[in-house]
Each structure stands twice: as structure tokens, then as C-alpha cells.
Amino acid sequence: MAPPPPRPILATLFDMDGLLIDSEDLYTLITNLILAEHSRPPLPWSIKAQMQGRPGPAAGAIFHTWAQLPITREEFMRRQTELQKEHFPATQPLPGVVELLSGLRDRGVEMALATSSHKGNFKIKTDHLEHIFNVFGPEHKVLGDDVRIPKGRGKPAPDIYLLALQTINTRRRSEGKEEILPEQCLVFEDSVPGVESGRRAGMQVVWCPHPGLRQEFKGREEEVLAGLTGEFVEGEAVREKAGVVGDGWGVHLETLENFPYERFGLGSWSGRTRERL
Secondary structure, eight states, rough: OOOOOOOOOOOOEEEOBTBTTTTHHHHHHHHHHHHTTTTTTOOOHHHHHHHTTTTTTHHHHHHHHHOOOOOOHHHHHHHHHHHHHGGGGGGGGTHHHHHHHHHHHTTOOOEEEOOOOHHHHHHHHHHHGGHTTTSSSSGGGTTOOOOSSSSTHHHHHSSSHHHHHHHHHHHHHHHHOOOOOOGGGGEEEEOOOOOOOHHTOOOOOEEEEEEOHHHHHOHHHHHHHHTOOOOTTTOOOOOOOOOTTSSEEEEEEEEEEOOOOOTTTTTOOOOSOOOOO
């Protein structure tokens, strides 16, 4: 049995799509529009669950194997890009996100972003939400096309979360502060591969899935929280160990509203911003 998770949490690392903003629903809308144009059925959660959280190429391979569209992948991507430019500027924060980010900032908790979205899509999705994403310093926004992430090492491999923590520790070293260990980090994820990524990084995880995904994995929640669903595909290099069922290192929340800070040793905020750790 794994040891109990350490408290308090010193750093929080965030996924973005479907966790901070409602872009996962927009991805589904866009995909279903293209499918309908070619008389294909809507994207089922059984397939979307495998795609979520992964880098574009890996997600695309899963989708096209299922969809069998009568167009080339290049034609699909051109149409997808057109629709993304139309719909992504309408993204909005999900319930509880603004309050959670503010609460963590006011408690002096370190924060970084670790999203599989590439730079172009990230800009379209977030330019109008600068007031939310400015809680993450520029050096603490790690995107899916970051050259420091080796090819084939996107989620569910742990590299992106380890890199996000590295950006925090690089700054802390320059400030003469102690480095934060992976086990002192809390990863926030909505996707199953993302949870696996966080657990393989040796971090604690909050899983806050879309209701459709929650239903898809009903009865397997503890397996998801341990990172043991094996939601990676052949060719993805995943060597690091995940967790153990029931080890307490993963928590399932239906919403980020009214976040239980005390559960992670963060306590209540007295009204004074704590000095950065």
C-alpha cells in the first residue's frame, strides 16, 4: 500500500480544456458538424474518452480509425481549423474556476498550466480570457507543442507535468527558495489520460470529469484515480509507474465549485495574501 499523500499541497498544476474552460464541448460540436456533413453518426463518449487530453496527432489517430471519413486527414484538418476559428473565441470558464484560481493565488500556492493544446489554438481559446489566465506566469504555461516535451511523450506520459513543475522550481531556485517535490503537487484534470499523466509523475490528482465521461467510467472511478486504466495506445512511451487503487492520492470531484481547500492542507484564507512559498 502506498503511503498517505503529504500535506500541505505546495503547487497546483492545471490542465485546460474541459477543466478550466468549456472547450471540450466545443471540440465535440465541431467534430459532430464535420461528421454530419459526411453522414456519419455523432462522436460517442467511448471514443472521445480515449481522445481527451492527448496531443493532437495521438487523438487524431484514434478519431480517424473510428470515423472512417470519406475525406483525407488534411481535408478534415482544414475544415476543423475553419470551425475552430469560428467557435473557440466563445470559450468560457467552467463553474468554480475563477474562484478556485483566485483562492489558490491568495493562499500563495504555486500554479502552472500544462495543456495539450498547441500555441495557435491556445491563443484563440484564451485571448479573451486574459483576466483568468494571467494567474499563470508566462514561463509557467506549458503547451502541447513545447519543444522540451519529447516526441511521443504527451499525456498519459508524465513529461508535461514534470516540465510544469520544473518551470516553478527553476524560478524558486533563482529566488533562493526550496524546490517543490512531485508528491507536493496537486494536478487538476478532467481527462482519464491526464489523470494517468499526473499519477505517473508521482503527483496527487483531482479528477473533475465531464458528466458524459463520468458516466462512461461509472464503477471504475478508483481505477481512474490510480491512473490504472491503461488509456494509452500502442507507440506511446509510458514507462513510469502509476498509483495503487485506494491509495488516497486521487480525488474525484463533480465540480470545482466550493473547493475543499482544507482537504489538501491549504486551510482557510484570513484575508491576507500569504507570502509566496
